[in-house]
Amino acid sequence: MNQKNPRRNRQTFGGFFLLILVGVFLLFVFRFSYIVISGQVNNENLSQKASALYQNSTVLRAKRGTIYDASGTAIAEDSTTYSLYAILDKNHVGTNGKKLYVTDKAKTARVLSHYLPLSRQNILKRLNPKNPNTFQVEFGAAGKGLSLSIKQAIDKANLKGIYFNETPARLYPNGIFASHQVGLAQLQNHDEKTSAEAQNLTGIMGLEKTFNSSLRGVNGSKKIKKDSYGYQLPNTKAKEKAAKNGNNLYLTLDTRLQTYLETLMSNAQTKYQPKQLNAVLMNPKTGQILAASQRPTFNPQTGSGLGNFWRDTLVADAYEPGSVMKVFTLAAAIDAGKYQPNTTYASGQIRVGGTTIHDWNKTGWGTIPFSEAFARSSNVGFVHIQQLMGQAKWLHYIKKFKFMQKTNSMLPGEVSGSLQYQHASDQAITAFGQGINVNTMQMMQGFSAIANNGKEMKPQIVAKMTDPNTGKTTNYQPRSVGKPISQDTAEQVRQAMEDVVYKKYGTGRVYAIPGYKIAAKTGTAEISHANGGGYLAGRNNYIFSVVGMAPADDPKYVLYITMKQPQNMTKEASVILSEIFNPLMKRALDYEQSNATTTTQAQMPNVTGKTVSDATAALKQKQLTPIQIGTGNTVVQQMPVKNEVVLDHQRVLLLTNGGMTMPDVTGWSKSDILKLAELTGKNITTKGTGYATKQSLPAKSLLNSAKSITVTLSKPK
Known part of the structure; x- marks a missing residue:
């Protein structure tokens, strides 16, 4: 019958197609009306999205309050550390075609070896990864926790493709110093929506924890209207809310x-x-x-x-x-009037409630007056x-x-x-x-x-x-x-x-x-x-x-x-x-009584960034004992750190650029050995008690040549 009425078939199909068009049009109208009224698409606010294109907001981080000792010397204060990374992807270029990746790997390795405790060969190896599609590389522990002075020195070299991440940190210049009482402040885990600059330190132990709400402060913000290139639009004003820095704490510690x-x-x-x-x-x-x-x-x-x-x-x-x-x-x-110092008693033991209680000297001292019980600890x-x-x-x-x-x-x-x-x-x-x-x-x-x-x-x-x-x-x-x-x-x-x-x-x-x-x-x-x-x-x-x-x-x-x-x-x-x-x-x-003491104390000078010879001279002038760890000629890290209180003839570990080397640790205490392990990040264990007499890795050997190092301690005879 359909074959007998082709005209009717065309009319039926046309009507059905028209209904579909009307339905699609109505759906579009409804969807458009919803977007206009609600201002949202897929649960995202279009006004905010549009505003974000032309508005830039920067977090003004609050400074965490400083903790001072009784004399007003800082024992915990705000700091910033930097982590180094290198971009290797040759497709990473600027809008003007400027190369933003490492272009001269030999120069980069040579310069970085002056400021990191890594050899030039080690750095070159990292800059030439096995995977040719590697976008960027990092430098492990050696490239993290860098000071501002090290960052500035590297920046001066104008190395292409070398960048830094900035991280808020807490500086404890005295090292071990009433550590559990003063406490610790660290960055806590944040969700992915929290920007790096908005992250604040949180007290997780000691007074840093007790006074965290007072010490941490409140972040501020700065908002500007920008063009498509990120520059502030003319005739517009920045809206700024100042950060409120944290309170400072003064302790009674001397x-x-x-x-x-x-x-x-x-x-x-x-x-x-x-x-x-x-x-x-x-x-x-x-x-x-x-x-x-x-x-x-x-x-x-x-x-x-x-x-x-x-x-x-x-x-x-x-x-x-x-x-x-x-x-x-x-x-x-x-105080109760029950003490009778001249009355005597039989020392040694006494029976109370079915339990026999003894003196530490189980035979006792015979019959003695109560006046002797305290001094004898009876x-x-x-x-x-x-x-x-x-x-x-x-x-x-x-x-x-x-x-x-x-x-x-x-x-x-x-x-x-x-x-x-x-x-x-x-x-x-x-x-x-x-x-x-x-x-x-x-x-x-x-x-x-x-x-x-x-x-x-x-x-x-x-x-x-x-x-x-x-x-x-x-x-x-x-x-x-x-x-x-x-x-x-x-x-x-x-x-x-x-x-x-x-x-x-x-x-x-x-x-x-x-x-x-x-x-x-x-x-x-x-x-x-x-x-x-x-x-x-x-x-x-x-x-x-x-x-x-x-x-x-x-x-x-x-x-x-x-x-x-x-x-x-x-x-x-x-x-x-x-x-x-x-x-x-x-x-x-x-x-x-304001009398002089036999051992003098001083503050540890900052020798990081100095040549080994200059650092050694400065330390010897302070009656300190410098220990060089590394083949280079520039100090990249030191222990104790700047401003830590040190004693006469205390060992100071100087980590230099180039390959890390094992010092002669003969006569070192266990605590000195542990400091060496801290500074180098190497697995160094001790065996025995006393002072170092033997080391599994000979002095001046490269630390990277051994997976683990054992130091034998012996008591002085």
């Missing part, structure tokens, strides 16, 4: 004492290898922390050691303090003293000294501690520092009451904060948190602490310092099994400690040191701790 403490701590860590080592020096009149350190630690400038230990053990670790707790037990008994004597007080009265004083409460010293991650006090045996062992868990800052707070005639001071590490935008200063004043004991009680306790040092039966005679009167108390605390089943056995499985106050009659300083499980315990624990306690306390006391 750089001279802090740096000396770090040196002493590193020496002890190298020689005796404790699992943990803590030390805090405080002014008990104000509660201000003058120096604080821990081991393990890390170098915030290089990142070395950061992955091993993140906790600030001064506040984040709770531990049983051992016999230094007897300072508070004695103070409580005297556990049995202090059980008797606690029983004379009664469990309620002793608990009352534990709370008055603020144990089981956070000190809120502004260091993040603080724990409250705990107390096991249900049974008579639990109550008894708290008298000598077992069954009670504290943190180091709680102990420092309690010690301040003994040193400060009964007035207990909150530990303070931040002195003030200033706002550079308004000039406003926020001062953090010393704060008393109570008066748990009387002045007379505090004086009696300090007298007992003098007996520890100066009586022939005292346990702390090694802590005597000629010319000064020292009050001290020693401690040896057992360490609980991880599963809670009793205590660890073994000569070194203890937390050894000492607290000292000086001058004893009116203390200006309190120094508290704890050492956990020294793995190379070649000396008595008290002798090991005295190697930190005595020199640091003496230096603090000498400093108080």
Whole structure:
């Protein structure tokens, strides 16, 4: 039938086709109307897209606030580092045909070898990759973290195809310097929409974390209208919102004492290898922390050691303090009127609640007066003293000294501690520092009451904060948190602490310092099994400690040191701790009297970019020992870094351009070996203890010639 009516078929097809055209037209009208009304296509704003073509917005990055020590010297400040890369693609040209890729590889390699710790041959190899279609190449760790001076020197050479990425960074010029307390600020992961210039540093540890919102500041912006070439349109004004820089923080740390403490701590860590080592020096009149350190630690400038230990053990670790707790037990008994110094007791052991408690000298000293119990550190004597007080009265004083409460010293991650006090045996062992868990800052707070005639001071590490935008200063004043004991009680306790040092039966005679009167108390605390089943056995499985106050009659300083499980315990624990306690306390006391000290300190000069001969001369003039690492004649990196505090005859590692070479490390300490590994990025391990006597890679050999290097350490004979 269709064949009989071709005209009708044409009419039907034409009508159907017309309907399709009308439908498409209506769909177009509807779509166009929707775009006009909504201003969006595929969920993208057309107005914003059009505006972006003619408007340029630049982030004005806020400067993160600087952290200063007590004297106003910067210990953490904003910086910028640069990463180097090379464009190799020959299609990468400008609009005017200008070549934007590397054109002279030989010259590029020669120039870069003067500023990077890479040989010319190594750089040439990177500039000639196996894949001919490689768009760009980087230079690994050697091309990252470059300083502004190195970037400017490379820029002056006008090398085609060489570019830099700019990265905000944090400069810690002192290296290891109260690292866990000062903290760390780093770039955090950002989504792909966040531009590089909009990224800000974030505090992830220590005071950098506590005060992050105050330190980081607020970014600003600058907006201009531009033409198709990116230039600002005539007769238009830029809209600018100024950045608000972060606040500056001033700490109570004394750089001279802090740096000396770090040196002493590193020496002890190298020689005796404790699992943990803590030390805090405080002014008990104000509660201000003058120096604080821990081991393990890390170098915030290089990142070395950061992955091993993140906790600030001064506040984040709770531990049983051992016999230094007897300072508070004695103070409580005297203050409560329950101390009977002339009454005698049988030392050696005592039975409490079905548990036998021994003195550290298990046979005891026979029948002795309570007046000798403190200096001899008699556990049995202090059980008797606690029983004379009664469990309620002793608990009352534990709370008055603020144990089981956070000190809120502004260091993040603080724990409250705990107390096991249900049974008579639990109550008894708290008298000598077992069954009670504290943190180091709680102990420092309690010690301040003994040193400060009964007035207990909150530990303070931040002195003030200033706002550079308004000039406003926020001062953090010393704060008393109570008066748990009387002045007379505090004086009696300090007298007992003098007996520890100066009586022939005292346990702390090694802590005597000629010319000064020292009050001290020693401690040896057992360490609980991880599963809670009793205590660890073994000569070194203890937390050894000492607290000292000086001058004893009116203390200006309190120094508290704890050492956990020294793995190379070649000396008595008290002798090991005295190697930190005595020199640091003496230096603090000498400093108080404005006397010269035997070891001078100076700031590390900036020798990066200088010739080796000029750098060597400058370092020797500062009484420092330069060590060249590399075949070149220009210093490209140094350790310690600029402005770090250094001591006389300290080794300074100078990384030069050209191939890296192995120095003669004979006589180096383990810490020096670790610095060499940090600076070169090579796998260098140590074997044994003491000082370097043998190295698997001979001196002056290229470091790239060995995958790993072993240095053998031996103790001096």
